[in-house]
Amino acid sequence: MAKNPKTDYVFDFTVFGPTANRFNWCAPPGLTGIVEKCAMGERGTGKTDAGIGSMTHHALRQPEESRPIPWVIVRDTWANLERTVLESFLNPRPHSFPAQIRPFLKVKDGGRYIELPGLWYAYLFGVDSLRDLEKLRMQIGGLWVEEPAPAAISEIGGGIDEYVVTLGKSSLRYPCQWQVCQITMNYPDEEHWTWKRYGQSRREGVHLFQIRKGENPAIGDDYYQQMAEDFKDNPGLLQRLVLGQPGFVPQGEVVTPEFDLDKHKAKVDFEPYPGVTGLRFWDGGLNPTCIFGQVTPRGYLRIFPYTLVGQGIGVKQLIVDYVKPILREHFREVNQWRDIGDPSMAARDSSDSEQSPAKVIETELKTTFEAGSVEWTVRREGLKSALNRQIDGLPWIQISASERQLTRALRGGWHYRKDASGRVLRDKPVKDIHSHPGDAFSYGATRILNYMDKGITHVLDMPRTRTPRVISAHDWHPLAGR
Helix, strand or coil: CEEECCCCEEECHHHCCHHHHHHHHCCCHHHCEEEEEEEEECCCCCHHHHHHHHHHHHHHCCCHHHCCEEEEEEECCHHHHHHHHHHHHHCCCCCCHHHHHHHHCEEEHHHCEEEECCCEEEEEEECCCHHHHHHHCCCCCEEEEECCCCCCCCCCCCCCCHHHHHHHHHCCCCCCCEEEEEEEECCCCCCCHHHHHHHCCCCCCEEEEEECCCCCCCCCHHHHHHHHHHCCCCHHHHHHHHHCCCCCCCCCEECCCCCCHHHHECCCCCCCCCCCCEEEEEECCCCCEEEEEEECCCCCEEECCCCEECCCCCHHHHHHHHHHHHHHHHCCCCCCEEEEECHHHHCCECCECCCCHHHHHHHHHCCCEEECCCCHHHHHHHHHHHHHCEECCEECEEECCCCCHHHHHHHHHCEEEECCCCCEEEEEECCCCCHHHHHHHHHHHHHHHHHHHCCCCCCCCCCCCCCCCCCCHHHCCHHHCC
């Protein structure tokens, strides 16, 4: 029990499970400064209730002269915040902690301001735009970010960027004993910044609390059994909402449903064959992309773990700063290359008729640029054939174990858009960070496949006097157990 002598509140914190209670009690060393903590768990484990309990617990531990403590509570959109956190405040589950404080709450402006008199007051808003972030520029004692990585594509909004936490923490300057930055969320995408910051980080002052199924007495096993059934055909959501693991969730209809993680993804990182022609697949624009590959002597297309996707840079900077160092480090014994990519890269720069991204590639890498097919239907059907193609019962395409960017694109990051009626538009995939490795791969793989189908084998360029490092394809196949 906890009692505030000024307001005479009596709250029972024993309604929380053990992990939620540790989340409540978490404070910085010496009880000064800022504590950053994240409550992560499957759906229905009581993370939002824990967030409300943490706000109140923090206020009760502060000097009376510091109270009430100002808070900001944010989510990607107001609509999402209204149906989650605000709903927990206004219509709490019976016998929960929010139900204890509900009779005392003062709610204004349609729920955008909530106050527990004498302890804390909070402003709630979505961060739909950069203008919304200006609301974070206030002196606060607590910042609460709800679901920065939405768990389902049907949800409104696209999550919250990491800079929202960075900006919000800069506002934690209210004069109380210590300030709180708290995150409550389902498990995120395996590559989302929240998993890197909380799931993988061991930085001082950052704490992860994984609330597990069974710690919320209001949710029984039948709830999770039903969810497991509902998501049995969606392994990403099953992992994130039911199994308590980070997982990948496609953002729309997948461009390459033929891609199979178990078949096309190896358990090792491949090394290049000495003396065999290397392959570089390219996409242009301000996200210039380069994928490194090689057709092995047995005819398999291998992708090495060095895929590069630039952000806001040009092709020359990508080559000078990244491609060339990779070539020196990993491809010293590959002396000949084929460079295949976006045909628009051959277009002349409007400010320099002698310059183009393709010309930059040729000049910097001493190569000849080959334009891939500009027709999307040709590339789409080519990728389908490439991903379905087998040699001796094994997939033609094999991707190194630690390769990330192309893998995420083929798994579903590369996707088609929908119109207002929900109809999938397959004329072209959505242009985003995943489309660049997808496009680069489509230019290269379909062109190489076309050569091989015509019986043109010079792409192999087998060395005549040197023995390749890997003799058998089974040495590196993912099912080989290595």
